[in-house]
Every structure is written in structure tokens, then in C-alpha cells.
Amino acid sequence: xxxxxxxxxxxxxxxxxxxxxxxxxxxxxxxxxxxxxxxxxxxxxxxxxxxxxxxxxxxxxxxxxxxxxxxxxxxxxxxxxxxxxxxxxxxxxxxxxxxxxxxxxxxxxxxxxxxxxxxxxxxxxxxxxxxxxxxxxxxxxxxxxxxxxxxxxxxxxxxxxxxxxxxxxxxxxxxxxxxxxxxxxxxxxxxxxxxxxxxxxxxxxxxxxxxxxxxxxxxxxxxxxxxxxxxxxxxxxxxxxxxxxxxxxxxxxxxxxxxxxxxxxxxxxxxxxxxxxxxxxxxxxxxxx
Amino acid sequence: xxxxxxxxxxxxxxxxxxxxxxxxxxxxxxxxxxxxxxxxxxxxxxxxxxxxxxxxxxxxxxxxxxxxxxxxxxxxxxxxxxxxxxxxxxxxxxxxxxxxxxxxxxxxxxxxxxxxxxxxxxxxxxxxxxxxxxxxxxxxxxxxxxxxxxxxxxxxxxxxxxxxxxxxxxxxxxxxxxxxxxxxxxxxxxxxxxxxxxxxxxxxxxxxxxxxxxxxxxxxxxxxxxxxxxxxxxxxxxxxxxxxxxxxxxxxxxxxxxxxxxxxxxxxxxxxxxxxxxxxxxxxxxxxxxxxxxxxxxxxxxxxxxxxxxxxxxxxxxxxxxxxxxxxxxxxxxxxxxxxxxxxxxxxxxxxxxxxxxxxxxxxxxxxxxxxxxxxxxxxxxxxxxxxxxxxxxxxxxxxxxxxxxxxxxxxxxxxxxxxxxxxxxxxxxxx
Numbered sequence: 001x002x003x004x005x006x007x008x009x010x011x012x013x014x015x016x017x018x019x020x021x022x023x024x025x026x027x028x029x030x031x032x033x034x035x036x037x038x039x040x041x042x043x044x045x046x047x048x049x050x051x052x053x054x055x056x057x058x059x060x061x062x063x064x065x066x067x068x069x070x071x072x073x074x075x076x077x078x079x080x081x082x083x084x085x086x087x088x089x090x091x092x093x094x095x096x097x098x099x100x101x102x103x104x105x106x107x108x109x110x111x112x113x114x115x116x117x118x119x120x121x122x123x124x125x126x127x128x129x130x131x132x133x134x135x136x137x138x139x140x141x142x143x144x145x146x147x148x149x150x151x152x153x154x155x156x157x158x159x160x161x162x163x164x165x166x167x168x169x170x171x172x173x174x175x176x177x178x179x180x181x182x183x184x185x186x187x188x189x190x191x192x193x194x195x196x197x198x199x200x201x202x203x204x205x206x207x208x209x210x211x212x213x214x215x216x217x218x219x220x221x222x223x224x225x226x227x228x229x230x231x232x233x234x235x236x237x238x239x240x241x242x243x244x245x246x247x248x249x250x251x252x253x254x255x256x257x258x259x260x261x262x263x264x265x266x267x268x269x270x271x272x273x274x275x276x277x278x279x280x281x282x283x284x285x286x287x288x289x
Numbered sequence: 290x291x292x293x294x295x296x297x298x299x300x301x302x303x304x305x306x307x308x309x310x311x312x313x314x315x316x317x318x319x320x321x322x323x324x325x326x327x328x329x330x331x332x333x334x335x336x337x338x339x340x341x342x343x344x345x346x347x348x349x350x351x352x353x354x355x356x357x358x359x360x361x362x363x364x365x366x367x368x369x370x371x372x373x374x375x376x377x378x379x380x381x382x383x384x385x386x387x388x389x390x391x392x393x394x395x396x397x398x399x400x401x402x403x404x405x406x407x408x409x410x411x412x413x414x415x416x417x418x419x420x421x422x423x424x425x426x427x428x429x430x431x432x433x434x435x436x437x438x439x440x441x442x443x444x445x446x447x448x449x450x451x452x453x454x455x456x457x458x459x460x461x462x463x464x465x466x467x468x469x470x471x472x473x474x475x476x477x478x479x480x481x482x483x484x485x486x487x488x489x490x491x492x493x494x495x496x497x498x499x500x501x502x503x504x505x506x507x508x509x510x511x512x513x514x515x516x517x518x519x520x521x522x523x524x525x526x527x528x529x530x531x532x533x534x535x536x537x538x539x540x541x542x543x544x545x546x547x548x549x550x551x552x553x554x555x556x557x558x559x560x561x562x563x564x565x566x567x568x569x570x571x572x573x574x575x576x577x578x579x580x581x582x583x584x585x586x587x588x589x590x591x592x593x594x595x596x597x598x599x600x601x602x603x604x605x606x607x608x609x610x611x612x613x614x615x616x617x618x619x620x621x622x623x624x625x626x627x628x629x630x631x632x633x634x635x636x637x638x639x640x641x642x643x644x645x646x647x648x649x650x651x652x653x654x655x656x657x658x659x660x661x662x663x664x665x666x667x668x669x670x671x672x673x674x675x676x677x678x679x680x681x682x683x684x685x686x687x688x689x690x691x692x693x694x695x696x697x698x699x700x701x702x703x704x705x706x707x708x709x710x711x712x713x714x715x716x717x718x719x720x721x
Contacts, residue, residue, distance in 0.1 A: 129373065
């Protein structure tokens with residue numbers, strides 16, 4: 001159900017809509033307008049709420065799964081890369097070093113995977129009812145934050161346990177979370193739209209995400225990368241972001257503003273591009289899905 | 290005109306491209322296009338005009354029934370009106386809050402409880418949270434499921450789901466309601482409830498667009514009828530006259546017959562099929578064929594000379610070309626006496642057509658004589674089967690549910706399982 005008037009045109013110009021005097025405005029609510037999205041804002045929360053509700057239904061461990069993935073990976077990384085391979089952790093206690101990066105990384109990889117499938121896996125909705133289509137990937141982005149928050153509580157536990165002195169840089173944290181969600185939304189919007197037509201996305205995602213982790217400073221600190229190669233690293237918008245997550249917790253070294261700045265700019269530009277692409281393709285979703 | 294229009298449709302066209310490359314989408318094929326000239330881009334046979342030049346207006350408060358055969362474009366029209374898909378050309382204006390009900394319980398989630406699904410479904414249908422809260426008790430009461438609101442709906446029977454879904458939909462408060470064939474399912478009592486809910490909307494001055502194969506329901510509910518045929522608006526008038534014309538288009542001797550193609554036939558030609566008629570078991574022309582109907586396939590033929598021992602074969606194929614059934618007079622040891630020269634017909638009577646809705650192909654063959662030659666073969670006509678309540682299911686069955694269905698009973702540990710609704714009966718019975 002859409003609020004007030006709706007109007008769709010294609011090809012020939014529409015007939016003037018003032019004939020009957022009750023304010024039939026043309027283009028009152030073109031598809032995908034901000035006003036329309038605002039009218040459907042509650043749906044976004046209901047879809048996100050559905051994802052959260054359903055995610056751990058009928059699992060024995062329930063919400064524990066939200067922390068199991070980053071926690072076990074952290075333990076493994078600490079032993080493998082810390083103890084055995086002796087990779088640098090910039091002097092940060094290794095559990096915190098890995099966990100603070102794994103938390104946003106887990107969010108990103110899970111969100112990108114789930115958001116890319118969000119249109120296709122809800123094809124019954126797409127073909128039966130109209131609502132702004134971007135709500136589906138956006139709901140995934142939103143619902144993933146629940147797991148992220150639960151994991152963050154665990155991170156607080158680590159910080160207290162290791163007596164890490166947090167500083168003012170912790171204020172950066174909420175901004176980083178926002179940027180992380182925006183990055184997830186950007187990639188999710190783009191890939192979900194591509195996935196409607198090209199199911200290749202489904203096969204590409206698992207291994208691309210895996211490769212993506214290696215070019216993101218999750219296992220290693222940026223300081224390990226030779227200076228000459230850092231501009232290359234900066235191309236990856238997750239790089240500066242993940243590194244900043246670490247610095248926000250443990251201000252052992254100054255925040256790499258240039259890396260983070262590049263990440264912010266590319267994320268915002270990417271979002272604008274992805275949104276434009278999504279809006280250009282969404283009108284055909286129901287026909288080709 | 291005194292009442293303003295709530296729907297204005299102008300020169301509406303919708304084109305679908307059928308080619309495999311665009312629909313199933315492999316990136317590789319798209320990349321190949323870069324290297325090959327796009328000669329096949331607009332091949333005529335790849336394009337389907339689902340709707341061609343449709344124009345009409347609906348004044349506020351009118352209840353319009355849209356009728357037509359399967360594949361005529363009714364559902365496409367509804368999808369465009371409910372903004373699910375966009376027209377290729379032409380314009381549409383809809384004034385006011387639009388609720389479209391192309392399915393009952395869209396977006397229900399198995400794992401969520403009845404209560405949670407009421408919120409989710411209501412929200413998907415466009416209700417505000419406060420609206421849902423306000424109507425919540427009424428919705429539960431309408432559904433009659435108050436003791437199950439906190440049970441996950443995966444434990445619900447299909448009938449309970451249907452009731453819950455419709456209960457939510459009945460509490461939408463739209464200015465324009467678009468309904469597709471939801472009455473084809475459910476038992477008579479349920480259908481009566483749906484119809485009275487729609488009548489409430491009508492008396493409340495709301496605009497309703499209603500697609501149905503159920504002529505009784507259309508005639509009772511709608512003041513106006515629109516007949517869509519092969520993507521075009523065939524007739525627009527009072528529901529009575531449109532229904533009469535629609536049914537009439539099948540009942541004439543000529544109109545009821547299916548044309549048979551001339552080219553591509555095999556055989557020596559001593560006997561040729563001239564046309565095929567589809568009739569009901571009582572011999573009346575069958576205007577529409579629904580799942581579960583009895584069917585008489587009448588094959589008219591012309592024999593050039595007197596022929597001995599003709600044998601007829603009828604094969605039924607799915608739209609994907611799967612052979613569903615093959616039967617013949619020879620197989621059933623039916624002896625047909627010598628016939629011709631001249632015209633004649635042979636009837637194949639089928640007690641109950643338990644095919645799911647969709648388009649099927651019938652293939653005919655006639656052979657015989659002492660030497661057993663094939664006289665005519667590869668003769669085709671379409672068989673369109675419309676959904677019906679006969680399948681006893683909450684949703685109309687289509688190709689996703691296979692090709693055929695069986696009348697069935699479920700038992701648990703030897704005891705009959707409870708069915709929420711009796712086997713679905715036609716709404717005609719409920720109304721009549």
C-alpha cells in the first residue's frame with residue numbers, strides 16, 4: 001500500500017492529472033523517492049526485526065552464535081598468527097588486537113553475503129507487493145548490528161580483563177559503526193541488484209569475501225605493510241575502517257587519518273553510485289527475478 | 290462526471306522479453322554480446338506483449354471485475370496497478386492509498402508466531418504499527434485463532450494461515466483495493482467471509498478491482514466488468530453483459546472450437562483433423578476449463594475416402610514439453626468402424642481433469658487401414674486449465690506444484706488428520 005498518489009509513466013507523456021481537482025499531482029511519489037521511503041520506514045524496522053527474530057530460532061546455542069564466530073576465529077588467530085607466526089600486533093594484547101578487527105570484519109562479511117541474497121531470497125515479496133526495494137538489503141544491514149552489539153559487549157569484557165586504557169579515540173567508535181553499516185549497505189545494494197539478473201553473484205561471494213579478508217588488515221596491522229604499498233591498501237575501503245576500529249579501542253598508535261579519510265570518501269562515493277545503480281535497475285526486478 | 294476518478298489508465302502496454310539470456314541471466318552470455326553483433330536482440334518471437342493499448346478509468350467507489358482467460362494479461366495489469374512492475378509505455382494514475390492483495394499472507398514467516406506475523410504481514414501490506422495495534426484484537430477475532438496467536442505459524446494448518454492472512458488484509462483501510470483470485474481457495478464459509486469483507490469496502494465507497502474466474506462472484510460483487518483478451522481490452526460494460534459476452538465467446542460452435550495448424554503436420558492425408566472442441570461432460574461447450582472438471586475432447590476430422598479401422602491417439606504435454614499422458618483407441622482396444630468419405634468426429638471423455646492450472650498442449654494423431662498407415666499427425670492445440678477450488682488446497686496450484694494433483698487424505702498414526710476447512714467448494718454454492 002502506498003501513501004497518497006502514485007504515478008508511473010514510461011514512454012509517452014502522461015495525461016495531465018489535474019482533471020478532477022483533488023490534487024492529483026504528477027510525480028507525487030516517484031519510485032524510490034525519499035518521501036516514499038520515509039512513508040515505509042516502519043517496514044524497514046519490521047523486516048530487520050524479522051531477521052533478528054528468525055536468525056537463531058530453533059538453534060541450541062541461540063544468540064551465542066553472534067559471538068562464537070569472531071571469538072573462535074580470534075582464538076585461532078592468536079595462536080596461529082600471534083604465538084606461532086609471531087606477526088606484529090602493534091604492542092596490543094593479541095586477543096584485543098584480533099577481536100576488535102574481527103568484530104567489524106564479521107559484520108561486513110556476513111552482511112555483504114546476506115544482503116546480496118536479500119532480493120532473490122525474498123522474491124515472493126518482490127513479485128507480490130510493492131514497497132521500496134532497497135528496504136530488503138537495508139534491513140539486513142540493520143539486523144546485523146544486533147550481532148555486532150552483542151559482540152561489542154564481549155569486547156568490553158576483554159578491555160576490562162586486559163586493563164587496556166581506552167582514550168578519547170573511543171568517541172570515534174559510533175562514527176566507525178555508522179561507516180561500517182554504510183559500507184555494508186553500499187556493497188549489499190550493488191550486489192543484490194546484480195544478483196537479480198546474474199546469479200553468478202552467489203558463487204562469487206564466498207571466495208571474494210575470503211580474498212577480501214587478506215587484503216584487509218584483520219590478521220596483520222597496517223604497520224606491517226611497506227609504506228610504498230599502503231596507497232594500494234587504501235583502495236580497499238574496509239582497510240582504513242578496520243584499522244581505525246582497532247585504534248579507537250587501543251590508542252597505542254595515532255589514528256591513520258589519511259587511511260580512514262580515503263575509506264570514508266570511497267564509501268560515500270560508492271554508496272551514491274550503488275544507490276543510483278539500484279534505482280536504475282529496480283523497476284525491472286519483479287520481471288526478471 | 291461528478292465523482293473523481295480513482296484510477297486512470299492511458300494507452301498502457303507491457304512487453305516481456307522471452308529469450309533465455311535475459312531471463313535467467315548468465316553474465317557470460319551478456320559478455321558474449323559485447324563481441325557479437327546484437328542481431329537477435331529484438332527477434333519478434335522473443336517478445337510477448339502482455340498488454341496492448343489498454344485504457345480505462347475507474348471512478349471512485351466503483352467495483353470492477355476483470356475477467357479473461359489464463360495468460361490474457363489480467364495479472365500483469367494488476368501488477369502494474371500495484372506498482373510491482375512498470376509499464377513499457379503508457380501511464381497509470383491511482384489516487385489514494387492502494388492495497389494490493391495478489392496473495393493471502395504475503396511475507397508470512399514460518400518461524401514467527403501468529404502475533405508476530407500479523408505485525409509483519411500488516412506492515413508489508415502497508416499498515417502503520419499504530420494501525421496494526423489498534424486493529425489487532427479485531428484481526429485476531431476475525432481470524433478466530435485467538436488461542437493460537439503465540440504459536441509459530443509453522444504449526445498452523447494451511448487453512449489457519451489463510452484465515453490469518455485474510456484477517457489482516459480485511460483490516461487494511463485502502464482507498465483502492467486490488468484483489469487477484471484469492472477467492473479461488475478456501476472453503477465456502479471462508480469465501481463468504483471474504484466476499485462480505487469486500488462488500489463492506491464497496492459500501493464504504495472504496496474502489497475495488499477484482500480479478501476472478503468465478504463468474505458468480507464477479508457478477509454479485511461488481512457493477513462493472515472489463516474483459517481482457519490476449520492483452521487487449523475486449524469489452525468494458527456492466528458485469529452482466531461482459532460476463533455474458535465472455536462466456537458467449539466460447540459457446541458458439543465456431544468460437545468453442547480450437548483452430549488447428551495446417552503446416553508442420555505429418556501423415557499421408559487420407560484423414561485430416563479439421564478442428565477440436567473442448568466441451569463439458571454434459572456436452573455443453575466449456576467456456577473455461579478448471580482443474581477437476583470433466584472434459585470432452587471432440588476431434589473433428591474429414592476423410593477423403595472410406596477408411597478402415599481408424600485409430601486415434603491423443604497425447605498431453607506440459608508447456609515444457611513433458612509428455613504427461615498418451616492414450617489411444619488402439620491402446621484401449623476400442624474398435625472404431627470404417628468411416629468416410631466426409632466429415633465426422635470422435636469424442637474422448639475424461640472423467641476428471643486433475644491437472645494443475647496452466648497451459649498444456651494436446652497432440653492428435655490418426656492412423657489405420659489394413660496396412661496401418663499414419664494419416665495425420667503432429668496436430669496440436671492448446672488446453673488452458675484455470676485454477677479451481679477442486680484441488681482442496683489453500684493456494685491455487687500451478688506449475689510449481691508439478692503437473693497433476695491427486696485427491697487425497699492424510700492420516701497420522703492411522704487416524705485421520707484434521708483439516709481446518711472441508712474440501713473447498715465453489716463459491717457459487719456459497720452465493721447461491
